Amino acid sequence: MPTTSNQRIERSRRAILDALNQSFPATRQELSRRTGLAPSTVAGIVRDLLANEMVQEHEAADHAGRGRPSSRLSPRRLPGYLVGIDFGHRHVSVALASTAQEIVAEGRVTLDVDASASNALDRAAVLVIDLLDRARVPAGSVRRTVAGIPGPINQATGKIQSATILAGWAGIRPRQELVARLGGEVVIANDAELAALAEHTHGAGRNVSDLVYVKASHGIGAGLILAGRRYAGAYGASGEIGHTLVQEGGTQCRCGQRGCLESVVSIAEVWRQLIAAGLPPSERPDDLFLDALVHNPVVARIVTDAGRQLGRVLSDLCNALDPAMIIIGGELATAGEPLLEGVRESLRRFAQPAISDRVQIRSSTLGPRAALIGALTLAATTAEAAPAR
Ligand SMILES: [Zn+2]
CATH class of the missing domain: 3.30.420.40 (ATPase, nucleotide binding domain)
Incomplete structure (x- = not known):
């Protein structure tokens, strides 16, 4: 299938935002070097990102009067918080972070996650509510919760689709279960997939x-x-x-x-x-x-x-x-x-x-925390793409 120009622009936009999230502030020239995109492409996309308030621009402070100052760009920090949840086969870990993915608080319990989905979901919800309490963050300021599950999730139905790999969860819809317990916007992904995303964005x-x-x-x-x-x-x-x-x-x-x-x-x-x-x-x-x-x-x-x-x-x-x-x-x-x-x-x-x-x-x-960090990374990128509430 040929790539449409819209898909090309979307890919370039994603590459620029990823490069900026990884290290900022950055000039347009630096973004062009890091993404391999032409300076004119970077300039056009940055213009749109500024117009949509997804990045912010500051003049370089160290300008010594030679030529035009080259202004620097940073991601615009969204207000609110993100929640990451990692269900392993033998543990549940949770983290509360700023929208810039700085971790504010973390919690973990050891339990047999495979044995009972409802017990594991209950324990995860209690851990999250406890983190919010400790950090004095109202539940309403959580922009997005992402949970990693150690099994295959049918993207169309949202159900755990294997009666053999994660038997105690077969037929469960973890997104709806977590929304019922925590409210807000919840996204579910496979745990290894989240860990891959974390290593790709922040790790090896x-x-x-x-x-x-x-x-x-x-x-x-x-x-x-x-x-x-x-x-x-x-x-x-x-x-x-x-x-x-x-x-x-x-x-x-x-x-x-x-x-x-x-x-x-x-x-x-x-x-x-x-x-x-x-x-x-x-x-x-x-x-x-x-x-x-x-x-x-x-x-x-x-x-x-x-x-x-x-x-x-x-x-x-x-x-x-x-x-x-x-x-x-x-x-x-x-x-x-x-x-x-x-x-x-x-x-x-x-x-x-x-x-x-x-x-x-x-x-x-990133070690055994990779899936949890990946949950926060996916929460940050999907919250960024969503319109502000
Ligand atoms: Zn087997």
Whole structure:
């Protein structure tokens, strides 16, 4: 389908706003350099953004009288606040932030999110109301709430659409449920997709237009940024790599199949293997982070093997998508280099050399908070696009 001139302008407008949100104030020349857009295109779009009060302009203070001062631009800060919610399989985290995404307060509870959707939604709502109380922010000043869910969401119906991946949530419409509990504007997205957006905007994948983010935690899911945009798939179920078969007749997975990637390399399975290998209990911290343990060669070998299994599935994904970068996040990624080495080994073996020679494999720079930060990023961009109330 040919790109219409409207789509081209919208893409350029988005690129300018993204560049400005990432670093400001900035001159028109700087925006042109950062986005690769022609100075005349930048000037035209900035004129529209100023007319619509989406950016503001200030004269440079350090003008020493040589030539015309070059004025600088900043995003116009919308009044109000944003709420981000991250439902993991075993926790709920919430954050309250300004519209410029500066976090004001955060909260977290550990609970079995999969077991009961209504309980998890209730707990999330209580956490949000508590944050608003503590920060003395009236509920009416929340411009947008974005919640990440660890499963596929049907974009057309808003329902959690898998009876196998997130069984306790099947058929639930989380947007309506959260609106009933919190009011206001609510947007729901897949958690790995939000984490991909966060890494693309603020983390390891800044300025990388084609990337795959892998959330390697209790579940394994991928979020895609393709041609600079989030890609959810036709029905919102892209990136469900956790249920790819890797071991014929292997361990029973919660989806009903045997030998899924998720049943072989989830953080819980890696911990089970560490304990079976006789890891002394004194070395086991309360959380599931691995960074303090990988100096132990047994731990490093188990983690590298998990990386190889993950890399086997990522090789097929790379052959199909040719991403510039793979970012691995979630608790498993806290193992760092030994995990990445296993992933790289499989890519060298199973992906096309033209792809494996170039694709960069990185750990998440935002860590296990990536999905929560992504929820705030999506809240900021969708609130910005919406007309002021
Ligand atoms: Zn499965």
